[in-house]
Amino acid sequence: MxxxxxxxxxxxxxxxxxxxxxxxxxxxxxxxxxxxxxxxxxxxxxxxxxxxxxxxxxxxxxxVNWCFSAEPDDGSGGRRIEVPRxxxxxxxxxxxxxxxxxxxxxxxxxxxxxxxxxxxxxxxxxxxxxxxxxxxxxxxxxxxxxxxxxTDTPRHKIPLLEKMIEAAQKIGLPFNPDLNGATQEGIGMSQxxxxxxxxxxxxxxxxxxxxxxxxxxxxxxxxxxxxxxxxxxxxxxxxxxxxxxxxxxxxxxxxxxxxxxxxxxxxxxxxxxxxxxxxxxxxxxxxxxxxxxxxxRDHYSPRVKFAITERNATFNDNARGWRLAREAIKYALWGEGFLATTSVPIRMYFRTRPGLETPDATVSVLPFLYERVGHERRIARRRGITMNINVLRSESTGSIHIKSADPAEPPAIRFNFLSARADREGLLAAIRKGRELMATSPLKEITGEEIAPGATLQTDDELLDWVRNNAETTYxxxxxxxxxxxxxxxxxxxxxxxxxxxxxxxxxxxxxxxxxxxxxxxxxxxxxxxxxxxxxxxxxxxxxxxx
CATH class of the missing domain: 3.50.50.60 (FAD/NAD(P)-binding domain)
Structure with missing residues (x-):
């Protein structure tokens, strides 16, 4: 020292x-x-x-984490949102x-x-x-x-993702081989x-x-x-x-x-x-x-969730029992498989309204459902996917200020999420884009119920209320x-x-x-x-x- x-x-x-x-x-x-x-x-x-x-x-x-949390406000439905750092x-x-x-x-x-x-x-x-x-x-x-x-996330090792790419192309989003290249628009594998x-x-x-x-x-x-x-x-x-x-x-x-x-x-x-x-x-x-x-500023992200009916299509089938043991062996021997993969292997970037020159929203897909058990996040038993949805350049602004002269006291984090109209409108359009993707062949044939927010929530007010009470940041x-x-x-x-x-x-x-x-x-x-x-x-x- x-x-x-x-x-x-x-x-x-x-x-x-x-x-x-x-x-x-x-x-x-x-x-x-x-x-x-x-x-x-x-x-x-x-x-x-x-x-x-x-x-x-x-x-x-x-x-290894500061484990900050934000102050409750209207945009978070009065919740304290976790802010890991x-x-x-x-x-x-x-x-x-x-x-x-x-x-x-x-x-x-x-x-x-x-x-x-x-x-x-x-x-x-x-x-x-x-x-x-x-x-x-x-x-x-x-x-x-x-x-x-x-490196590029391998494209062909998760069959579900091939169906996503095909469905995205049918709704006007081409496959993009380099999301860090000349254009960001389209659906592509995460680098x-x-x-x-x-x-x-x-x-x-x-x-x-x-x-x-x-x-x-x-x-x-x-x-x-x-x-x-x-x-x-x-x-x-x-x-x-x-x-x-x-x-x-x-x-x-x-x-x-x-x-x-x-x-x-x-x-x-x-x-x-x-x-x-x-x-x-x-x-x-x-x-x-x-x-x-x-x-x-931060990316405020509701987690939209769908059940998947096809066996072995998601990571939920590989996270327990002999399949998990098999994945551990693959990782130990070759550095491959589920344990060697990002949790967000595929994402799509798109424009939520006409007149925009470049994408203003994204849907990032986790090919699994997860749950909280105590303080730990675990892959759920139920088979499904999670979509992290957010506008790209949030206009809602907040603040971070100390609460005392004590260096050990965490500061007050106030995000003020959803205060900008453009953020509200962009999130609504992005949620609907995610729904459109899952309702398009060949995805729709293996898509079960919409777990969150749920198909019964359709109006702008209903969806925004759900976002306020459930969304997280994307850190x-x-x-x-x-x-x-x-x-x-x-x-x-x-x-x-x-x-x-x-x-x-x-x-x-x-x-x-x-x-x-x-x-x-x-x-x-x-x-x-x-x-x-x-x-x-x-x-x-x-x-x-x-x-």
Whole structure:
């Protein structure tokens, strides 16, 4: 564990999808001393983190999950919605569903149009290509030699999915062989961060190769409590390990990569944020930034469920008894089968109304039903499928703010789901698209009852009421330290915190809007791009000193 006397050039707070990537890249040349602080533990301590199907074991495990929950509100029917976030090396990349989706070119072009120069699709594409190691798609759009191994979910090993592809084509959605290619529209197999049956987390792909570097120090079990500010400059971090308080100093920069929940929390604990809120909690405001903790967005997702009548068509038939034993043997010997597969092997992207240039909604299919048994999610005995349905670029915004000056207290998460009319209308259209798919041959011949929401619910009001009382997130919180130049922006286009020197934020919190899909890939890209900018600034600074 680092000590206060050790000098560092850079401190990275948080070893998740962005932070692990950033620390590995900053330490790559050997020229700079880097400290990476992580509140959690080693990914390698948990066998189920390596096994793709182990997501069901990890996503509710307090030892590796912050286990946040949102405040009740109208959009959630007064419920507390679970908000799992990874708490270990690799962060959420070590507990997530491993789906790799970059999003649409329009997502990033919109960021650039908001004033964020350097973040258009043509700007970020080279970064994606640098990080990818993928065999499919075109050389123009896909990377081949990066640290992050990406593979396609096998298409023909789950017969049910072939029926889905055929049915989707009949309702106007073509098969798309590369959902990260030139277009996202259509139905396609999920690209995943899985290779040879092993999860490809940032802990595995970025940190493990970097561990032998003498200039990289990884501090685990290190809970960041506050940033050390001298005037308007950040010079270090105070943190706790097992109750003992320590501090570390950075000669060049501190980068906060603690995620959309913990990054605004750390800024507020340090006196950076809304002055009135901070004073009310007994924290002396150091720098007024109204946008800290605001602009929270996530993909709100009802789980639509159908019974399937055909034997062995879903994973429900392979999750018990001798079939499960057979799957375990397949995994142990060849790294294949059910245990080596993402829970969401197929998805479709589509437009919910005429006039849209690109898809605005998605249906992701889990070829099984699951149930909660205590704190664990398990595959149900009943045969069926689950559809995760959501609009891609949610317009409903909420907030995340600390509730006290105690670093151990979780912040208040307020999603404000369904507050935007476009989200309500988009979700209704997407639910009906999922129903249309299941009512189309050859799917309809093996589809039983609609388990949820149930065929009796048909009107907009009935369906929205069901969504409010049953939907979950898809675990993609973004935006709470958004990038931009407006009054509510927290960082600029170089991810520097407005008004504070020596401090950047690099994680999902900087996204001004949601990307069209899962957010793990964009978070890794943000870590890569931040490292590029930090190293360029260091080179420029060194040249000025030498001149």
């Amino acid at each position: 680092p000590t206060a006397e050790e000098p560092y050039d850079y401190i990275v707070v948080g070893a998740g999808s962005s932070g692990a990537t950033l620390a590995a890249r900053l330490s790559e040349s050997g020229a700079y001393r880097v400290l990476l602080l992580e509140a959690g533990t080693e990914e390698s301590n948990y066998f189920w983190s390596r096994v793709p199907v182990g997501v069901s074991k990890m996503i509710d495990l307090p030892a 990874g708490k270990m090396l690799g962060g959420s990349s070590s507990i997530n569903g491993m789906v790799y989706i970059r999003g649409q070119a329009q997502d990033y072009d919109h960021w650039a149009q908001l004033g964020n120069r350097g973040w258009s699709w043509q700007d970020v594409l080279p970064v994606y290509k640098r990080m990818e190691n993928y065999d499919g798609g075109s050389d123009e759009l896909r990377g081949r030699k990066g640290p992050l191994r990406i 995943v961060t899985i290779a040879k049956g092993r999860r490809q987390s940032t802990a595995f792909c970025y940190l493990d190769p970097a561990r032998g570097r003498a200039n990289l120090v990884i501090g685990k079990g290190a809970m960041a409590e506050t940033l050390i500010l001298e005037g308007r400059r950040c010079v270090g971090v105070r943190y706790a390990v097992g109750g003992a308080r320590r501090e570390a100093r950075a000669a060049r920069e501190v980068v906060v990569s603690s995620g959309s929940i913990n990054s605004p929390k750390l800024l507020e604990l340090s006196g950076i944020g809304q002055g009135e809120l901070l004073r009310g909690l007994g924290i002396a405001p150091v720098h007024e930034l109204k946008g800290v903790g605001e602009n929270l 993609h919180p973004v935006g709470t330290c958004k990038m931009g130049a407006d009054a509510m922006a927290v960082v600029d286009n170089e991810l520097k915190v407005h008004g504070i020197q020596g401090l950047r934020v690099a994680d999902a919190s900087i996204m001004p809007t949601l990307t069209s899909g899962n957010t793990n890939a964009p978070c890794i890209m943000i870590g890569e791009k931040c490292a590029e900018m930090v190293l360029a600034a260091a080179t420029a600074q060194d040249r000025r000193k030498a001149a």
